Amino acid sequence: MAKQPLAEVFGYPVDNQGPEAERCRTNALCPFNNKVPNCTKDKASNPLGVCSIQNRGEVVITCPVRFRERWIIAEDAASFFFPKGTKWTTLTEVKLKDKNGGSAGNIDAVLCAYDEVGRVTDFGALEVQAVYITGNVRNPFEHYMESPAKRSEMDWSDRPNYPKPDYLSSSRKRLAPQLIFKGGIFKAWNKKTAVALNRGFYETLPTLREVSPQEADMAWFVYDLMRDQKRRAYALTRYKTVYTAFDESLRKITRSEPGEIGDFLTVLQDKVAAKLDNPPDTEVIDAPF
Numbered sequence: 014m015a016k017q018p019l020a021e022v023f024g025y026p027v028d029n030q031g032p033e034a035e036r037c038r039t040n041a042l043c044p045f046n047n048k049v050p051n052c053t054k055d056k057a058s059n060p061l062g063v064c065s066i067q068n069r070g071e072v073v074i075t076c077p078v079r080f081r082e083r084w085i086i087a088e089d090a091a092s093f094f095f096p097k098g099t100k101w102t103t104l105t106e107v108k109l110k111d112k113n114g115g116s117a118g119n120i121d122a123v124l125c126a127y128d129e130v131g132r133v134t135d136f137g138a139l140e141v142q143a144v145y146i147t148g149n150v151r152n153p154f155e156h157y158m159e160s161p162a163k164r165s166e167m168d169w170s171d172r173p174n175y176p177k178p179d180y181l182s183s184s185r186k187r188l189a190p191q192l193i194f195k196g197g198i199f200k201a202w203n204k205k206t207a208v209a210l211n212r213g214f215y216e217t218l219p220t221l222r223e224v225s226p227q228e229a230d231m232a233w234f235v236y237d238l239m240r241d242q243k244r245r246a247y248a249l250t251r252y253k254t255v256y257t258a259f260d261e262s263l264r265k266i267t268r269s270e271p272g273e274i275g276d277f278l279t280v281l282q283d284k285v286a287a288k289l290d291n292p293p294d295t296e297v298i299d300a301p302f
Contacts, residue, residue: 016168018153018176020072021064021247023052023130027034028165029191029245046081063154066176072238077143082249090207092126094137094231109195109199117194137205139220140191144214144268145183149174180217207232212252219265221257228255
């Protein structure tokens, strides 16, 4: 556990006390192409300006806007969606509806290819998945913001609700439903989907079978935040790209690996015994299956 849980605040490492970092903190600015100049995370009037946190020696992106640095993710996705030389543009937060007109959610970004007269000729979906946090990140954020110069190396390790990445919730409660509803529609339309996510998050997912870029209808763009000592900032850097088949990948990440049935029977037996207040002579009933 790192003493200082915060990695970046309003776009800059917590130990960067330079004029640009100070300007962003003073004015709550977002340098990563948010829809407005200011950070709007959590509350527009009192934004939670934490872009990333520290966890076991790695930097974990916790804000989806952080992935928009220099729009590298759009460039990478376009290389998967379209042939080289294609003209394209990016639309963000595009509403998607199902067959009955019901909302299937907003797509983080839709990349559109267009011809000489501006007519859309192709498109693909780009989903961005930051990591959920367990614990409380606002408390250390507000404590740090009271005196950034003095608290860049603050020790928060003994505080309650120390913030940590929640990879399981990020995949099961966010990523999987997004792909089922929104990605499923794009799959039915025979359009490709790309996912941008942090390296640490990707490595918690089940191993996905890779295919060639030509066979793939889904691509996983995996990024790290690498410290640039000259700029005194982190740079979004593509770690690797994984090309997969959409349906197979979705089945893999939404299906749990079964544990031993005997372990589950033990749990059931303990609960039944407690409920009946009459535990049997044996700890576990012989498996009936």
